[in-house]
Amino acid sequence: MTGANPASEGSGVPLLEVTGLNAFYGDFQALFDISASVPRGGALALVGANGAGKTTLLRTIAGVNRAASGSIRFSGTDLRTAPPHRRVSLGISLVPEGRKLFGSLTVEENILVGAAAAASDSWPLERIYGVFPMIASRRRQRAAVLSGGEQQAVAIARALAAAPSLLLLDEISLGLAPVVVESLYETLAELRSGGTTLVIVEQDLQRAMAACDDLVCLLEGRVALAAPVSSVSREQVVAAYFGQVPSGAP
Amino acid sequence: MTGFVTTWINAVIQGMLLGGQYALIACGLSLTFGVMRIVNLAHGDLAVCGAYLGLVLSTALGVPVWVVLPLLLPGAFVVGAVLQMLLLGPSLRHGVLAPVLVTFGLSVMIENLLQVAATSDPRGLNGGSLAVASFRITGKITVSWLFVCAFAAAVVVLSGLQILLSRTSWGRKVRATADDPDTARLVGIRVLPLFATVAGVAVGTAALAGVFIGTIGTFDPFAGSGTLIFAFEAVVIGGIGSLWGTLAGGMALGITQSVVGQVNQAYAVLAVHLLFLAVLAIRPAGLFTSHQEAREAGALG
Numbered sequence: 001m002t003g004a005n006p007a008s009e010g011s012g013v014p015l016l017e018v019t020g021l022n023a024f025y026g027d028f029q030a031l032f033d034i035s036a037s038v039p040r041g042g043a044l045a046l047v048g049a050n051g052a053g054k055t056t057l058l059r060t061i062a063g064v065n066r067a068a069s070g071s072i073r074f075s076g077t078d079l080r081t082a083p084p085h086r087r088v089s090l091g092i093s094l095v096p097e098g099r100k101l102f103g104s105l106t107v108e109e110n111i112l113v114g115a116a117a118a119a120s121d122s123w124p125l126e127r128i129y130g131v132f133p134m135i136a137s138r139r140r141q142r143a144a145v146l147s148g149g150e151q152q153a154v155a156i157a158r159a160l161a162a163a164p165s166l167l168l169l170d171e172i173s174l175g176l177a178p179v180v181v182e183s184l185y186e187t188l189a190e191l192r193s194g195g196t197t198l199v200i201v202e203q204d205l206q207r208a209m210a211a212c213d214d215l216v217c218l219l220e221g222r223v224a225l226a227a228p229v230s231s232v233s234r235e236q237v238v239a240a241y242f243g244q245v246p247s248g249a250p
Numbered sequence: 251m252t253g254f255v256t257t258w259i260n261a262v263i264q265g266m267l268l269g270g271q272y273a274l275i276a277c278g279l280s281l282t283f284g285v286m287r288i289v290n291l292a293h294g295d296l297a298v299c300g301a302y303l304g305l306v307l308s309t310a311l312g313v314p315v316w317v318v319l320p321l322l323l324p325g326a327f328v329v330g331a332v333l334q335m336l337l338l339g340p341s342l343r344h345g346v347l348a349p350v351l352v353t354f355g356l357s358v359m360i361e362n363l364l365q366v367a368a369t370s371d372p373r374g375l376n377g378g379s380l381a382v383a384s385f386r387i388t389g390k391i392t393v394s395w396l397f398v399c400a401f402a403a404a405v406v407v408l409s410g411l412q413i414l415l416s417r418t419s420w421g422r423k424v425r426a427t428a429d430d431p432d433t434a435r436l437v438g439i440r441v442l443p444l445f446a447t448v449a450g451v452a453v454g455t456a457a458l459a460g461v462f463i464g465t466i467g468t469f470d471p472f473a474g475s476g477t478l479i480f481a482f483e484a485v486v487i488g489g490i491g492s493l494w495g496t497l498a499g500g501m502a503l504g505i506t507q508s509v510v511g512q513v514n515q516a517y518a519v520l521a522v523h524l525l526f527l528a529v530l531a532i533r534p535a536g537l538f539t540s541h542q543e544a545r546e547a548g549a550l551g
Binding site: 102 | 419422423425426428429430432433434435436437438439440
């Protein structure tokens with residue numbers, strides 16, 4: 001029985017497992033009984049209308065929002081009481097909505113700050129600049145003066161500096177030109193093939209479904225639909241998105 | 251004629267050196283506000299506490315106060331860190347007014363406790379032979395070594411802080427947290443211990459300033475409030491959050507005080523406050539901040 005433990009740490013155990021999660025935003029309950037899981041090396045698309053609770057869910061997983069009840073297990077460890085810096089050093093990094101760079105710091109300083117609680121040193125600066133060559137040439141510039149696409153790349157680079165095994169991405173394509181979004185998603189595909197597990201919040205349903213294996217649709221803080229991408233149609237997701245009763249129900 | 255010119259040059263030089271003392275006391279205030287958004291109304295009282303601690307230690311050991319600095323400064327650092335962890339940090343969670351009230355209460359408490367413990371007799375610190383040494387620049391201008399040391403200490407402390415903030419990993423984290431505490435937490439910075447070290451550094455510099463104040467002049471339990479006003483004015487004139495601005499602000503105060511004092515001593519301090527009001531009215535972001543920095547400071551706040 002004891003011998004089976006390390007062996008079972010393979011593909012069978014999900015990297016991230018959220019069970020019965022309730023969370024509040026002030027007095028307002030933002031998440032109701034959320035359950036979801038992502039296998040190691042997998043990619044989960046988290047979709048839903050504005051205010052459905054996607055950002056709150058990501059922030060609760062990252063530990064900056066408190067979970068009122070329920071459990072978050074990462075690689076088999078219960079994260080319930082872990083503060084954010086502990087979760088970062090376990091391998092969870094969040095790329096926040098709106099990028100949230102440290103504007104008075106240079107590009108490189110932003111990335112170095114991201115390494116403050118790094119899980120390992122497997123993402124040194126050279127490797128990060130290899131993934132994002134466009135920001136390497138701007139490393140000495142202050143983050144505030146970059147273009148939107150460059151800022152988004154720096155935000156992802158800052159998260160990568162913590163050497164995450166789970167990367168949470170919140171609305172990375174917001175306000176960016178399609179060609180820039182295209183290249184960001186190509187980078188995400190590379191990261192994934194390198195073994196990084198992804199949870200992606202994305203407004204563009206088509207893009208989210210193309211990039212991920214599994215999909216969870218939130219509606220007013222509850223899971224409206226959870227299924228492998230291959231088994232649902234775009235119409236079904238749209239119906240869940242707007243809370244419409246599936247056709248065929250009484 | 252030369253005598254006349256020399257008098258004014260002397261006033262400017264003495265004022266600049268005096269400004270160093272103001273900058274030394276002000277830089278901790280600037281750091282605390284710039285990083286943690288706390289206006290520490292007890293900063294001057296903490297400086298006076300540093301002077302009293304210096305008095306106790308140097309009297310007990312029978313040595314000039316400079317000798318006990320290696321004991322005093324780490325002690326002040328610990329006091330600052332503990333105050334931040336137990337009192338100021340928790341107060342930050344209750345809006346912007348709470349820390350102001352907490353530090354005001356702390357100021358009143360420190361002043362009264364000092365009065366009970368040490369009476370309100372004015373005291374002075376034993377500065378050893380340095381306290382009375384001076385040197386002559388030209389025939390008529392003589393400068394006190396103590397003033398020069400206070401000015402040098404201010405320059406060393408300010409440059410040291412500047413280097414720590416711009417070159418070290420600690421400084422990067424401090425600046426990132428000042429930019430956006432919420433995101434700092436998100437990327438894994440432990441904000442509470444980081445703030446404790448910042449408060450420790452601020453109180454350490456206050457204690458050092460207190461030692462100079464107590465060696466150059468005298469102090470009593472209520473000296474902190476007056477000190478705070480000058481420090482606060484130096485920070486505002488220099489531009490909030492700019493350390494070199496704080497030095498320049500302190501020197502502007504010192505020169506004003508000294509030059510006006512040359513005309514009429516009664517108006518010297520009044521002139522300083524008028525300068526402060528004029529700067530607030532004309533350039534509220536401070537004399538030594540660029541428009542760019544001012545905008546960012548506004549965006550940060």
